[in-house]
Amino acid sequence: MQLSGKVAVVTGAARGLGRAYCEAMAQEGALIVAADLNACDETIAAIEHKGGRGIAVAVDVADSESCEAMAARAMEAFGRVDVLINNAALYAGLKGARFEQLDEAQWDRVMQVNVKGTWLASRAVVEPMRSGGGGSIINITSLAAVFGLPYGLDYVASKAAVIGMTRGMARELGADQIRVNAVAPSAVMTEGTEEFFGEKFERAKAVIASNQVISRNLEPEDLTGTIVYLASDASRLVTGQTHMVDGGSWFL
Numbered sequence: 001m002q003l004s005g006k007v008a009v010v011t012g013a014a015r016g017l018g019r020a021y022c023e024a025m026a027q028e029g030a031l032i033v034a035a036d037l038n039a040c041d042e043t044i045a046a047i048e049h050k051g052g053r054g055i056a057v058a059v060d061v062a063d064s065e066s067c068e069a070m071a072a073r074a075m076e077a078f079g080r081v082d083v084l085i086n087n088a089a090l091y092a093g094l095k096g097a098r099f100e101q102l103d104e105a106q107w108d109r110v111m112q113v114n115v116k117g118t119w120l121a122s123r124a125v126v127e128p129m130r131s132g133g134g135g136s137i138i139n140i141t142s143l144a145a146v147f148g149l150p151y152g153l154d155y156v157a158s159k160a161a162v163i164g165m166t167r168g169m170a171r172e173l174g175a176d177q178i179r180v181n182a183v184a185p186s187a188v189m190t191e192g193t194e195e196f197f198g199e200k201f202e203r204a205k206a207v208i209a210s211n212q213v214i215s216r217n218l219e220p221e222d223l224t225g226t227i228v229y230l231a232s233d234a235s236r237l238v239t240g241q242t243h244m245v246d247g248g249s250w251f252l
């Protein structure tokens, strides 16, 4: 198993991609800290059903004390933190609009959760990672940032910031043997994506698939191989990179 002995913290783990990352890493032997604003009981049940182990932790990634408490809980339960996946984000419920009509309060909240939350959660686990000899931070960005998705400039800006933060953090943390990478999925068939596109879901699915050289929509399981690879020692000299998992929509 590729992740035996590692402890992985996943934010936004209550459903969707976060849950899929938890299940995949648990199957590879990682001990999981499933963290979310919402209850992660179903995520933990799915992990245990497959013979894995994990704990659920309540967190608001936009709140520094809450992030510190998440890291402390991980240390209390498992004694180390090797992997952090910054997956929590405002995505599903966002109201799209032309850039001059976007809601200002939504803009601020997106920055607090998607950008500041990535910083705060990372900051909380860096000391445990240092004391454990290193680690892997995986920031979830999006094809939207690279492509420049229209009618969602707040989301696009937040995910572009995550790519910049990945590069800056990788430079700062390399000396501590902490790697920092970003993963940029195309639209993945989650309940969040269905909510995001609303009544345009079927049309969006077709357009997105037709822009991929491998022309089918992504399922959560299409992401998990990249996540396990970046969490594992197989990627031990890979850092600062943005990994497109998009069926070949965009070539960096």
Ligand SMILES: NC(=O)c1ccc[n+]([C@@H]2O[C@H](COP(=O)([O-])OP(=O)(O)OC[C@H]3O[C@@H](n4cnc5c(N)ncnc54)[C@H](O)[C@@H]3O)[C@@H](O)[C@H]2O)c1
Residues within 6 Å of the ligand: 011, 012, 013, 014, 015, 016, 017, 018, 035, 036, 037, 038, 059, 060, 061, 062, 086, 087, 088, 089, 090, 091, 092, 093, 113, 117, 140, 141, 142, 143, 184, 185, 186, 187, 188, 189, 190, 191, 192, 193
């Ligand atoms: N699904 C896609 O097509 C897709 C594509 C590209 C990138 N992404 C990114 O992947 C991630 C997950 O996508 P998803 O479809 O599972 O999204 P989702 O909206 O279904 O899940 C996001 C999770 O984050 C949690 N969350 C939100 N705010 C939080 C906060 N302040 N603190 C803690 N948890 C919080 C939510 O409760 C939810 O469980 C997001 O970062 C999203 O931007 C998704």
